[in-house]
Amino acid sequence: MTSSLNQLTDKKSEAQTQKSRLTGQRLDKWWPSLASIVVGVVAWELLGRTLNFPFFPPLSDIVVAWLEIYQTGELIPELLGSLRSLVIGYALAVVLGIGLGMLMGRFRLVEYFFNPFIDINVSTPTLIYVPILFAIFGVGDATRYTIVFMYAFFIIVVNTVTGIHGVDPTLVEMARSFGASEGQLFRKIMLPDALPMIMAGLRIGMSRAVKGMINGELFIALVGLGARLRFYSGAFNIEKVLAILLTIIVVASITTAMVQWLDRRVTGWAETVQNR
Amino acid sequence: MIEIKDCSKVYGSLDGHQEVKALDDVNLTVQDKEFIALLGPSGCGKTTLLKIVAGLIQWNTGSVKVGGKDVVGPGPDRAVVFQNFALMPWADIKTNVAFGLELQGMGKEERESKAIQLIDAVGLAGFADHYPRHLSGGMQQRVGLARALAVNPQTLLMDEPFGALDAQTRRLMQEDLLRLHQQEPKTVIFVTHAIEEAIRLADRIVLMSARPGRVQEIIDVPFGRPRSEQVDKEPAFGELNDYLWDKLKMMQVLTTS
Numbered sequence: 001m002t003s004s005l006n007q008l009t010d011k012k013s014e015a016q017t018q019k020s021r022l023t024g025q026r027l028d029k030w031w032p033s034l035a036s037i038v039v040g041v042v043a044w045e046l047l048g049r050t051l052n053f054p055f056f057p058p059l060s061d062i063v064v065a066w067l068e069i070y071q072t073g074e075l076i077p078e079l080l081g082s083l084r085s086l087v088i089g090y091a092l093a094v095v096l097g098i099g100l101g102m103l104m105g106r107f108r109l110v111e112y113f114f115n116p117f118i119d120i121n122v123s124t125p126t127l128i129y130v131p132i133l134f135a136i137f138g139v140g141d142a143t144r145y146t147i148v149f150m151y152a153f154f155i156i157v158v159n160t161v162t163g164i165h166g167v168d169p170t171l172v173e174m175a176r177s178f179g180a181s182e183g184q185l186f187r188k189i190m191l192p193d194a195l196p197m198i199m200a201g202l203r204i205g206m207s208r209a210v211k212g213m214i215n216g217e218l219f220i221a222l223v224g225l226g227a228r229l230r231f232y233s234g235a236f237n238i239e240k241v242l243a244i245l246l247t248i249i250v251v252a253s254i255t256t257a258m259v260q261w262l263d264r265r266v267t268g269w270a271e272t273v274q275n276r
Numbered sequence: 277m278i279e280i281k282d283c284s285k286v287y288g289s290l291d292g293h294q295e296v297k298a299l300d301d302v303n304l305t306v307q308d309k310e311f312i313a314l315l316g317p318s319g320c321g322k323t324t325l326l327k328i329v330a331g332l333i334q335w336n337t338g339s340v341k342v343g344g345k346d347v348v349g350p351g352p353d354r355a356v357v358f359q360n361f362a363l364m365p366w367a368d369i370k371t372n373v374a375f376g377l378e379l380q381g382m383g384k385e386e387r388e389s390k391a392i393q394l395i396d397a398v399g400l401a402g403f404a405d406h407y408p409r410h411l412s413g414g415m416q417q418r419v420g421l422a423r424a425l426a427v428n429p430q431t432l433l434m435d436e437p438f439g440a441l442d443a444q445t446r447r448l449m450q451e452d453l454l455r456l457h458q459q460e461p462k463t464v465i466f467v468t469h470a471i472e473e474a475i476r477l478a479d480r481i482v483l484m485s486a487r488p489g490r491v492q493e494i495i496d497v498p499f500g501r502p503r504s505e506q507v508d509k510e511p512a513f514g515e516l517n518d519y520l521w522d523k524l525k526m527m528q529v530l531t532t533s
Contacts, residue, residue, distance in 0.1 A: 170362045173358075174358060176332060177331075177354075177355070177356040179350050179376075189364070193366070269366040269367075269407060270366075
């Protein structure tokens with residue numbers, strides 16, 4: 001018994017060193033991404049200055065254009081309006097998408113019932129619905145929310161269904177053997193086991209939601225960053241078009257990073273096969 | 277007491293696939309605090325029988341009673357230890373061990389302090405906050421055992437619990453299980469296809485044959501308790517081992533020809 005205890009202590013310290021090694025690696029992974037951004041920024045500036053194409057201004061001109069737009073005071077309200085439609089549409093897609101996905105993943109009849117609609121809409125360009133939504137809801141906020149929702153919803157459903165299908169059946173059997181109710185099975189086994197897949201759906205859903213936000217506004221052309229984009233491109237003001245585009249890229253990066261951060265928080269337990 | 281009377285189980289009869297008779301008129305009575313090993317070739321229905329007692333599988337004919345009551349589903353009087361451990365990879369060891377108590381609605385502090393006692397009891401002191409992936413197979417099954425013991429069941433149902441472990445770890449686990457059983461005897465049904473393991477651990481060995489699964493013979497193990505780790509040095513150990521091996525070999529030959 002003593003020898004087996006020694007063995008256990010060895011394993012324990014082994015596990016601890018592994019843990020500290022992982023923390024060290026977390027710091028390492030920022031610099032390649034940072035370097036790639038710096039290279040991109042410098043290349044943009046240099047190429048813009050040397051090529052001197054009218055449709056490829058250097059980055060510094062775009063920053064100046066951005067400050068001009070900012071000073072007119074029209075950027076922030078439009079940005080906030082866009083963000084509101086993003087948040088509301090995405091939140092609805094997350095709640096309803098995960099809910100429907102879990103029911104479809106668990107109950108075959110529900111899956112067969114909804115599958116045709118989900119399958120069709122995952123591959124159909126959501127933009128084709130925009131004229132219809134426009135006709136139903138008019139230019140109001142409801143159209144913007146619904147477009148964002150539709151861009152994100154279907155992929156979240158599909159990923160959630162896949163996640164539930166992938167739940168380890170022995171874990172379900174284990175939970176049942178300890179007397180789990182159907183609700184406990186859902187909350188304590190299926191949801192956590194499917195979470196890495198669901199989170200992947202939320203990440204793709206977020207980038208699609210940003211696309212939906214801009215596409216919807218481009219189409220309606222009256223509100224939000226999309227309307228600004230259309231306005232400046234109509235005026236052939238390429239610096240301002242790119243300034244708005246940069247704003248959109250920053251919004252997209254921040255929102256996606258937020259979902260990624262959440263993903264790491266809740267699915268840090270999942271093993272990875274990637275070389276670090 | 278566990279009473280299994282004329283129990284039969286047929287798979288695949290519902291959705292029109294070819295029927296497989298997994299269990300055919302199985303009769304078995306297990307006394308309180310008795311350690312029973314279900315031994316047999318693969319496909320003999322020993323795991324099916326265990327899961328029927330666990331309330332995880334419905335049987336077709338006959339009756340299955342635990343403590344005088346018909347089995348209608350899983351219950352807190354029985355706990356299962358699974359072959360592939362069935363630990364939740366997202367939860368740390370104390371949460372895994374406390375899982376049965378959590379489902380029963382016990383408060384977080386109470387169940388975790390109870391979990392830590394059991395983690396100590398199975399020789400994993402200090403690992404409460406680790407995650408399953410940091411543990412070896414043997415240590416993971418210790419967690420599985422602690423989780424089953426945590427709900428304080430009268431009956432432990434163990435489904436080839438050491439089957440996935442290497443030979444040395446397996447021996448250590450067997451010795452620890454014997455020690456735990458000595459300290460606090462429970463009724464145990466232990467599924468295995470390893471003859472030595474069955475002799476080492478059990479009071480009685482239920483030898484099953486395959487296709488359809490039947491009870492072939494029930495053998496009393498001629499060793500008392502507390503049982504020595506050196507029990508394999510006794511002549512009777514070798515004799516019983518040879519006897520069971522002949523029986524199993526015959527069954528394998530019969531089923532393959």
